Amino acid sequence: MDDFKLIIDGLYEVFYENKKSTDILNKIASKREDISYITRSIYGVIERKLYLDYIISKLSKIKIKKLDKKVLLILEVGIYNIHFLDRKNYAIVNELVNVTKKESNKSKGFVNAILRSFIRDEENLSKINIKNEYEYLSIKYSCPIWIIEYLNLSYDEDFTKKFLLSLNDKRFISIRVNNKKISKDDLKKILIKRGYKVSDSKISKLSLRITNPSKLASTNEFKAGLFTIQSEASIKVCEELNPKERSNILDLCAAPGTKTSLIGELVNNNANIIANDISFNKLSKINENIERLNLKNIEITNFDASEYIAEYKEKFDYVLCDLPCSGLGVMDRKPEIRYNRDMDGVKKLASLQKRILDRAFMYLKKGGILLYSTCTLGMYENLDNYIYLTKKKRLKNIAIDDKPYIEYTPFEDNTDGFFMTKFEKI
Numbered sequence: 001m002d003d004f005k006l007i008i009d010g011l012y013e014v015f016y017e018n019k020k021s022t023d024i025l026n027k028i029a030s031k032r033e034d035i036s037y038i039t040r041s042i043y044g045v046i047e048r049k050l051y052l053d054y055i056i057s058k059l060s061k062i063k064i065k066k067l068d069k070k071v072l073l074i075l076e077v078g079i080y081n082i083h084f085l086d087r088k089n090y091a092i093v094n095e096l097v098n099v100t101k102k103e104s105n106k107s108k109g110f111v112n113a114i115l116r117s118f119i120r121d122e123e124n125l126s127k128i129n130i131k132n133e134y135e136y137l138s139i140k141y142s143c144p145i146w147i148i149e150y151l152n153l154s155y156d157e158d159f160t161k162k163f164l165l166s167l168n169d170k171r172f173i174s175i176r177v178n179n180k181k182i183s184k185d186d187l188k189k190i191l192i193k194r195g196y197k198v199s200d201s202k203i204s205k206l207s208l209r210i211t212n213p214s215k216l217a218s219t220n221e222f223k224a225g226l227f228t229i230q231s232e233a234s235i236k237v238c239e240e241l242n243p244k245e246r247s248n249i250l251d252l253c254a255a256p257g258t259k260t261s262l263i264g265e266l267v268n269n270n271a272n273i274i275a276n277d278i279s280f281n282k283l284s285k286i287n288e289n290i291e292r293l294n295l296k297n298i299e300i301t302n303f304d305a306s307e308y309i310a311e312y313k314e315k316f317d318y319v320l321c322d323l324p325c326s327g328l329g330v331m332d333r334k335p336e337i338r339y340n341r342d343m344d345g346v347k348k349l350a351s352l353q354k355r356i357l358d359r360a361f362m363y364l365k366k367g368g369i370l371l372y373s374t375c376t377l378g379m380y381e382n383l384d385n386y387i388y389l390t391k392k393k394r395l396k397n398i399a400i401d402d403k404p405y406i407e408y409t410p411f412e413d414n415t416d417g418f419f420m421t422k423f424e425k426i
């Protein structure tokens with residue numbers, strides 16, 4: 001199958017079938033050696049969709065919403081390639097017209113005319129002529145207006161602008177070192193010898209940052225469990241939970257098990273861990289992690305964490321609440337998130353989080369630790385829930401890095417947008 005067909009079919013699944021871009025790219029990678037151009041085009045179109053559609057709406061007499069979905073995708077891919085990848089030649093137009101013939105033959109003239117008109121008058125057509133500032137920013141950064149308004153409300157305009165500027169930045173990959181098997185320095189030396197560019201994390205003690213992570217999961221060191229790929233803020237959560245051996249630990253929303261498996265490493269297999277998730281299909285991922293790392297004493301369960309489990313009452317020394325969230329902090333890796341969420345969804349998630357936190361509180365022993373984390377930004381899921389927890393009389397906030405809660409931002413910390421706060425039951 002040619003590249004354009006793979007790109008257009010992949011984007012169709014992301015935009016219209018709610019699939020994740022990473023899953024689509026993994027599927028393509030299993031059939032293709034080099035997918036760098038396909039990756040760039042798929043991410044590029046998702047990250048610029050609102051801007052690309054703005055340009056198309058200047059050129060098309062038919063409204064965007066009325067266009068055939070595949071035809072719209074062909075135009076988006078074409079304009080992205082011409083404008084952002086600087087492929088200003090008519091060969092690319094011919095290729096896309098050929099794809100159009102297969103998808104919707106009657107539209108071939110239309111696609112041809114739009115793409116050629118864009119090449120002829122690119123400078124003018126690519127300008128954004130919008131006066132309203134929010135609408136302008138929304139098109140410029142392809143970020144729905146509700147997110148811009150929500151960030152302004154939660155923080156301020158300066159924060160929002162910095163966030164938008166960093167929205168499409170690709171960051172490094174981070175890994176956590178299994179220091180029961182190898183020291184961070186020794187692993188660093190081995191990976192550097194293999195050609196990786198490695199540096200220390202500024203956020204977590206166990207993490208290393210890798211700027212050229214290609215084929216990292218195929219190395220012998222990964223297979224031998226010397227390290228795991230995990231975002232450094234997520235590693236920091238487990239470091240802050242700091243579980244002790246011979247304790248009872250509950251990870252309420254655990255799949256795919258990245259944090260559970262680090263917790264298992266931190267307690268040397270010497271604690272009772274329950275790793276729970278509501279999604280039955282994701283449980284096998286937790287198991288894969290446990291098996292690769294040869295971890296013991298982890299029981300996997302499958303219940304809705306907002307329901308009360310009477311037998312868990314005051315049973316746990318640690319409850320990790322790494323809860324389902326809107327994910328606005330991880331749009332560099334999952335750019336489609338911006339189109340799949342809305343304000344109503346954020347509010348629903350925030351109330352689900354409160355219900356789960358209520359349960360977690362009940363399951364904690366006196367002296368037990370509750371850690372709440374999200375990979376999102378915005379007040380409803382972060383600050384409000386921190387305040388909610390402070391109102392429980394038997395919870396005492398424990399500072400992390402001298403702060404009552406931590407909120408990392410992509411633009412200041414060069415990492416995921418991520419929130420964490422820690423409490424002890426007194």
Ligand SMILES: C[S@@+](CC[C@H](N)C(=O)[O-])C[C@H]1O[C@@H](n2cnc3c(N)ncnc32)[C@H](O)[C@@H]1O
Nearest residue numbers: 253254255256257258259278279304305322324
């Ligand atoms: C942020 S992810 C957890 C990531 C995981 N802690 C890790 O580090 O690998 C949130 C998880 O919550 C699960 N989830 C969503 N609603 C839930 C509920 N009501 N009860 C339990 N799990 C839930 C989702 O299936 C998802 O796997």
